[in-house]
Amino acid sequence: MQQSNVYIVTFSVILTVVLGLLLSGTSQVLGPIQKKAVELDTKKQILGAVLEASELSKMSGEEVFAYYDKRISSKVVNIKGEEVEKDEDGIAIIPENVDIGRNYKRKPEDRLYPVFMFLAENGEDVESFIIPVYGAGLWDAIWGYVALETDLTTIKGVTFAHASETPGLGARITDASVQARFQGKRIFDESGELQSVNMQKGEGRDYSDDAHKVDGLSGATITAVGVNNMLKAYMSHYSAYIQKRRSGESGGMAVLN
Amino acid sequence: MSTETAQVTEVKKPAEALLSKRRKKLLSDPLVDDNPITIQVLGICSALAVTTQLQPTFVMALSVIFVMVFANLTISLLRNTIPSRVRIIVQLAVIASLVTLVNEVLKAFAYDMYKELSVFVGLIITNCIVMGRLEAYALGNKPYDSVLDGFGSALGYAWIILAVAFFRELWGSGSVFGVPVFDQISGLFGDDFSLATNGLMVSPVGAFIILGLIIWVQRTKTGYVEH
Structure with missing residues (x-):
């Protein structure tokens, strides 16, 4: 028996409504939990630049949030190193919510640059500056966070992530x-010239006497070059802020801390 | 009312056992004799893509089991009302909704896994095994049988991708479920000894080779020949 057109249309409409309700209901219920999961992921990545991965993986979600609130202070600057508090619409910017990937699509002058300051136990003195970086690997985006010591030039630690670098080769970042x-x-x-830090071609050599070179990734030179370009680009984008911060300190403006 | 894939309605028997011989066959057939991957050669795409490591493969397997069982159940419940002219769209809508559900749940409760699997969970929609079972079985059979059929086929898919992932992770990354087995083995033999991993295994080519070997072994044992 062939069903009538009316039957088919009615069936389709009912099915669509039922499935639509089911899905929108789910996203309503799970939405807040998902938001928290994304937030936790971002904070873990930021902390990953200063903490050992093993230390971080031992912490529960709640502990990560508490630790982050206590030890990280954040702000957003522009390319000139000036602090930005509100976006074009006058809405306050939350540094953690600044999407580095989306900003990457804009011109460097128009981007927002969050800075995360890792505070000492006392919650006041800055121990290191964590700067997000973003760029292109071989296949897709790569990104990460670089933690700088208080001299704003020595790297305290880095954490990198990637969308789809080759496992076992580029994914080793x-x-x-x-x-x-x-x-x-x-x-x-x-x-005081920007040299950045460059991964070299080939792997297995010792670069401990050169402050601007690191051992490369065998078989993943393009990914390594991507990392180099990413670091160099973002360090130059942040250099205005870094210079400002430095001259501020040498000028005896301890208030900056 | 019947569908285009008309099936002979079974004669009502007084309460068939919950796991009668016929029903057990529904479960066990897809495991070896009628395996969706190795015999029907369906769902190869995801078998290649997600199997570099065991953990994401495991999550993928669970997701497919969930989607298949509930898609089969839903379609079977609706089988007498689904207009045959739009049945493919109806099947797709049901599968897509279930897959979206899985994706949302993963995003909320296992964000790391969600990031790793990302597009592959979405691609369950295009996994031919799911729609194949809906079209061939659930549309013409009762809900409970359809659930068993879906579960069996999904298990058949699951064990193959887990087997592929086991060998790919072991040989490609030297670990099992993230535990660095190779490092521990070479540790037993002193510092100079080390086991090399094979980069080929982490690329899709590795999956083809492993899959080919599994099919070879299986067909040698069962004597299955393609006609």
Whole structure:
């Protein structure tokens, strides 16, 4: 028996409404939990630049939030290093909610640049500055956070992530052992020029005497170059802020802390 | 009212056992003799894509089991009301809704897994096994049988992708469920000893090779030949 057109249309409408309600109901219920999961993920990544991965994985979600609230203070600056508090519509900007990937699509001058300050136990002195970076790997986006010591040039730690680098090759940028290679390297040279830190071609050489070079990734040179470009670009975008912050301190403006 | 894929309605028997011989076959057939991946060669795409590591594969397997069981159940419950001219769209709508549900739940409760699997969960919609079972079975059979059929087929899919993932993770990354087995084994033999991992295994090519070997072994044992 062929069903009538009316039957088919009615059936389709009812099905659509039922499934639509089911899905929108689910997203209503799960929405807040998802938002929290995304927030936790961002905060974990930020903390990952200063904490050991093993230490971080031991913390429960609640502990991460509490630790973050206590130890991280954040703000947003623009390319000139000036603090930005409100967006074009006058709505207050929350640094954690600034989407680095979306900002990456704008011109560097128009982007928002969040800075996360890792505070000492007392909750006042800044121990390190955490700066988000974003760029292109071989296949897709790569991003991460770079933690700088208070001299704003020595790298305290980095954490990298990627969308779809080759597992076992480019994807190794997420390995703790690869990220550890960046520790103690310097962004600026003695004269204050931006040198950034560059992964070299090939792997297995010792670059401990060169403050601007790190051992490369064998078989993943393009990803390594992507990391280099990403670091260099973002360090130059943040250099105005870094200079400002530095001159402020040498000028005896301890208030900045 | 019947559908285009008309099935002979079974003669009413007085209460068939919950797991009668016929029903057990529904469950066990897709595991080996009529395996969706190795015999029907369906769902290869996801079998290649997600199987580099065991953990995401495991989540993927669970998701497919959930989607198949509930899609089969829903379609079977609605089988007498679904207009045959739009049945494919109806099946798709049901599958898509279930997959979206899985995706949302993963995003809320297992965000790391959600990030890792991302598009592949969405691609369950296009997994031919799911729609194949709806079209071939659920549209013409009772709900309970359809659930068993869906569960069986999903298990058949699950164990194959888990087997592929086991070998790919072991040989490609030297670990099992994230535990660095190779490192521990080489640790037993001193510092100079190390087991090399094979980069081929982490690329889709590795999955093809493993899958091919599994099919070979299976067909040698069962004597199955394609006609």
